[in-house]
Amino acid sequence: MSVVEGLLKGAQGRRDGVGRPPMPEPREPTEKRARLRSAFEDASFRGMCLNIPSLLADIAKMAWAIDRRDVLVLVGCQVLSGVSAAVVLAAVGEAMALLVGGGPVSERVRQALPALAVLALAAGVGRVASGLAAWAVARVKPRVMSAADTALVEAMVSVEVAAFNRAGFAEEHERAETGVTRCDRMFSDAQAFIAALVRLVTAFGVVTALHPLMLPVLVLAVMPSGVGAVTEAKIEHRTNYLNSANRNLRGMMRSHVTASNLADEVRANSMRSYLLFWYRTLSRRNDERIVRAAGGQLRANLAAAAFGGMCLCGAWATLVWLTVSGQVSLAVSATAVVAVRTALGSLSNAVGYCAALFRSTLFLGDWKRFVDITTAELEMSRGGGRAPRCPETIRVEEVTYCYPGRTRPAIDGLSLTFRRGEVVAVVGENGSGKSTLTRLITGLNLADKGTVLWDGVDLAGVAPETVWSQTGLVPQFFARWPLPCRENITLGQPRTWDDEAVWEVLETVGLRQAVQELPEGLDTLLAREMWGGVTLSGGQWQRLACARAVYRQPAVLVLDEPTSEMDARGEHQIFQVLKGMSQDRITVIVTHQLENTKIADRIIVMERGQIIEEGSFDQLVKGGGLFEELYELGRDR
Ligand SMILES: Nc1ncnc2c1ncn2[C@@H]1O[C@H](COP(=O)(O)OP(=O)(O)OP(=O)(O)O)[C@@H](O)[C@H]1O
DSSP, X not given: OOHHHHHHHHHHOOOOTTOOOOOOOOOOOHHXXXXXXXXXXXXOHHHHHHHHHHHHHHHHHHHHHHXXXXXXXXXXXXXXXXXXXXXXXXXXXXXXXXXXXXXXXXXXXXXXXXXXXXXXXXXXXXXXXXXXXXXXXXXXXXXXXXXXXXXXXXXXXXXXXXXXXSTTHHHHHHHHHHHHHHHHHHHHHHHHHHHHHHHHHHHHHHHHHHOTTHHHHXXXXXXXXXXXXXXXXXXXXXXXXXXXHXXXXXXXXXXXXXXXXXXXXXXXXXXXXXXXXXXXXXXXXXXXXXXXXXXXXXXXXHXXXXXHHHHHHHHHHHHHHHXXXXXXXXXXXXXXXXXXXHHHHHHHHHHHXXXXXXXXXXXXXXXXHXXXXXXXXXXXXXXXXXXXXXXXXXXXXXXXXXXXXXXXXXXXXXXEEEETTOEEEEEESTTSSHHHHHHHHTTSSOXXXXXXXXXXXXXXXXXXHHXXXXXXXXXXSOOOOSSBHHHHHHTTOOSSSSSHHHHHHHHXXXXXXXXXXSTTGGGOBOOTTSTTOOOOXXXXXXXXXXXXXXXXXXXXXXXXXXXTTOOHHHHHHHHHHHHHTGGGSEEEEEOSOGGGGGGOSEEEEEETTEXXXXXXXXXHHTSSSHXXXXXXHHHTO
């Protein structure tokens, strides 16, 4: 199918080849949209002007922290270029007075020569200063952008895990990402705005000196375009808000559709056309909203242009009237033409860039709010204490935890103790709360009710890093980092600077030979999307994830279905290793393979967020409860 055919098909909706009715479109996230509201929705032109100084201060602070020298060059050059503009205007006035005065032309030109020389020099200095200012901007801007981007990434990797479950969090994040990309424009706009402002002040000085009436007339002439630009900016920002939920959904779908690890499924399950239909529908909805907004923007623009045009005519008419009525001389009037043009240009630039700055800062405001809120939430949710080192016990006391948007708690008034040196297996049917329990004992989530205590210290009161520096987690969906094999095991925290310990761990999980056979051994990049990269089989990846935990030697080791993709030999090997290293730590293993629970000292059986059975394998396998039932079902397959 050609691109054009694809576009047409997308526009018509999807009807499959056998004439079934059109596929229903994906639902709009309307309930969320009702709550979306821009913080600047009610911003006015006056509000914009009041906001600008603080926004400029924010930008200046970021730039100052990055490179003081470049900021000083930038500010210095802008002041210089403003002063040059003032000198140019003053020299024009002087030269005009001499050129249109009495006497022979050659004499008038000779007398005007010094003023003309000053004019040329000032214009040259002005150009050089502008060039240097642009150079300083080009140096500072990318670094300010990177700083904003890094701040956002830092916020995302630090934010409470619970935030990811909060309604609207993904959209807030998406808008903050847009804010980062707008940082680029914001910086240029700020620089251009200040440049225009400096020129404006000098031009205003000259214009006012010529006749005080000119100033208010000029200001009036450009105000309508300012109001129009602000209205346009508000419409654009609002549209961006309304589109953010859809855009976010589309972004997620895009990453799935284009991911190499899902390429097999997409093709072999004939999902291509449905996925494309989905993608096109979401794109179309966003485009429709943008197209509708363009109409509103055009109306605002035209109204501003019409009103502004009338005001501009008024400004020129005032100048003509002042000249004709003899209130200003012809020489002054000629200078006034240059000054008015300069002032008008600077004024409309200042207003235009001010509006552009406002527009960029609307988006940057999304970024700033996101970073500030996530940081504040993190500081509020936890205490600053230290978790005990190598805890002897983890006590879960009447803990309840409910995910946002769910009515039934995932953990429901559960009490339990884990002890050092003990292997505890957690089993139960899907959705019974096993993974949630592991998140609570490792401090990833904090209990809604009840407490999780490490040696009697409540995890809610300690800094999370002091907990996580002692935990090792192999989650159900573990990361396949696009990093070299070595770093996929050490996770960037090598115990030694040689590879001895890494090879030892690979030996224990049965991966040594497979890694030796990789093109560059431990240096091989485990990302087949990258040039020179390779990937591993599902079971090999799982062995690698277990190798991370073994290498880390944590005080609290939690493995959530660590062997679900492994062959029998691998599974046996891993459980032996876990048992062998269990003396110095608290080990918790979540598994559906009940045979594996034989190595556990204690088994916890969960149902609907509660513990319904507890004991050794031998006790439970004949206990007549859920464990026995699940075990028998497993053998019956
Ligand atoms: N991020 C989440 N947001 C909302 N609900 C969730 C979330 N994660 C889990 N749940 C719900 O919480 C309950 C417990 O889930 P949990 O993942 O802890 O179960 P589990 O016992 O580990 O299941 P499985 O054996 O399938 O891995 C389930 O009802 C699940 O739907």
